[in-house]
Amino acid sequence: MxxxxxxxxxxxxxxxxxxxxxxxxxxxxxxxxxxxxxxxxxxxxxxxxxxxxxxxxxxxxxxxxxxxxxxxxxxxxxxxxxxxxxxxPRSRRARDTGRRGARLWQVVFGGAAVLALFALCGLGGAALLANRATDPQVAPSPPAAAAPSPSATERQDIDSRDTDSAPLTVKEVFPGRQVTVGDGADPYEVLKTQSSGSCAVAASGEVADLLATLGCNQVVRASLRSPDGDHLLTAGLFNLTDKATAQRVRDRLRQLLDDREGRFRGLPAGDDTEALTEAPARVGWQVRGHYLAYCLVVRADGEPVKAADPAVREILFDLIETHLTKGVLERRATGGSAGQPTTTPSGSDEDDSDSEND
Incomplete structure (x- = not known):
């Protein structure tokens, strides 16, 4: 047992x-x-x-x-x-029992401390989330979007008819009875204006064919008298499809005019303006965007224009460079109104040529 x-x-x-x-x-x-x-x-x-x-x-x-x-x-x-x-032995048992009791209390107190720490962390996190939800100053705000540049929002691409589809108007190109090209300068008198969907009314021969072939769909022009009264002129803008096409017209014009295979037509404006259609003329042109700016100058008395005449060169510069390019087309590129004068000239690297228009 x-x-x-x-x-x-x-x-x-x-x-x-x-x-x-x-x-x-x-x-x-x-x-x-x-x-x-x-x-x-x-x-x-x-x-x-x-x-x-x-x-x-x-x-x-x-x-x-x-x-x-x-x-x-x-x-x-x-x-x-x-x-x-x-x-x-009793003494050893008591010692082992004391050790076990001490370890037990250590485990109990350690666990209680860990639980208390977790509880405090949880309470703190809950309070922080509550403050973020209720305090608008603590809530993160989305970053402010960068303000667009005025030039980026206002500027318009005029290098193509696709991005500049609005047609030209007489009021935009020649808004008044006078054209002033500078402060204190004597104005040019506007005698007559015209806007047409056929570019052939402003040219003849191979020049008219060239404009029609390359997609010219509008011309806005006017006849003016110079401040001294000695010269008559016709100036305006041809509306082509894009900048590359306008440059092709510019590069071809000199040869056609030199070979007398075509010419620009002056716009007669009544009595004493017959020279615009009969007298030899000097012509200048320049490209800006998908537009071709041009000007034809004759002497009011019908006499031939001298190539070195400084008055003629000044007229060409005033109408082509200052009024049409830096005035009308610059306002269109920056989104300005038609009647608003321009004060900030815009540089141009386009060709500025002149030739006789016999």
Whole structure:
């Protein structure tokens, strides 16, 4: 039979009585000096985890009882086997129990501290989110979009009819009865104006064919008198498809005029303006965007115009460069109104040519 101790309290409460069926009986040893004796009869007795009964019948109980003063007899050989101590001394048990208790309290307090820290972090995060939701000053605002440049929003591409589809008007090109090209300068008198969808009315011969072939769909022109009254002129704008086409017309014109294969027509404006259609003329032209600006100058008395006449060259510059290019077309490129004078001249790298228009 095997008996297993479940705890130290189950070991012995007293001496086992005679006739006990335990495989080992215990006897109290004499008093000893040193550590306090255990409450059990025999100190430091190894615990038996497994007690094997001997094969032979147990001897009488009196045979096991040694004399009171005799040392504790060794257990009979083969009577039982031990695998671990029966118990630890009380002082060691108390020390181990204290350590386990200290570790337990450390775990408890450490866990409580971690939980408290998480709780504080959660409360702080919730309060921060609540403040962001309710305080408009804390809420992030989207970055302000960069203000577009005035030049980028107002400037218009006039290099093509696709991006500059609005047709020219007489009011835009010649808004009044006079054309003033500079502060304090004497004005040019506007005698007559014309706007036509057929560019052939302003040219003849190969020049008219060239304009029609390359897509010219409008001409706006006017006849004017010079401030000194000595010269008559016709100036205007041809509306072509794009800048490249306008440059092709510009480059071809000189050869056609020099070879007398065509000419620009003057716009007669009544009496005393017959020279515009009959007298030899000087002609100048220039490209800006998809427009060709031109001017034809004759002497009012019908006499031929001298090539080196400074008055004629000044008239060409005033009408082509200052009024039509830097005035009318620059206002169109910047989105200005037709009647608004321009104060900011715009440079041009286009060709400025003149030729006789016989």
């Amino acid at each position: 095997v008996y297993r101790y479940e705890s130290d309290e189950d070991a012995f409460e007293g001496h086992p009585g005679p006739g006990s069926d335990l495989s080992v009986a215990w006897n109290r040893p004499p008093a000893r000096t040193g550590p306090a004796p255990s409450r059990f009869p025999t100190p430091s007795l190894p615990r038996t985890s497994r007690i094997a009964l001997p094969a032979a019948a147990p001897p009488p109980a009196s045979a096991f009882a040694p004399p009171p003063t005799a040392p504790r007899p060794a257990p009979p050989a083969g009577g039982y086997a031990t695998t671990q101590p029966l118990h630890l």
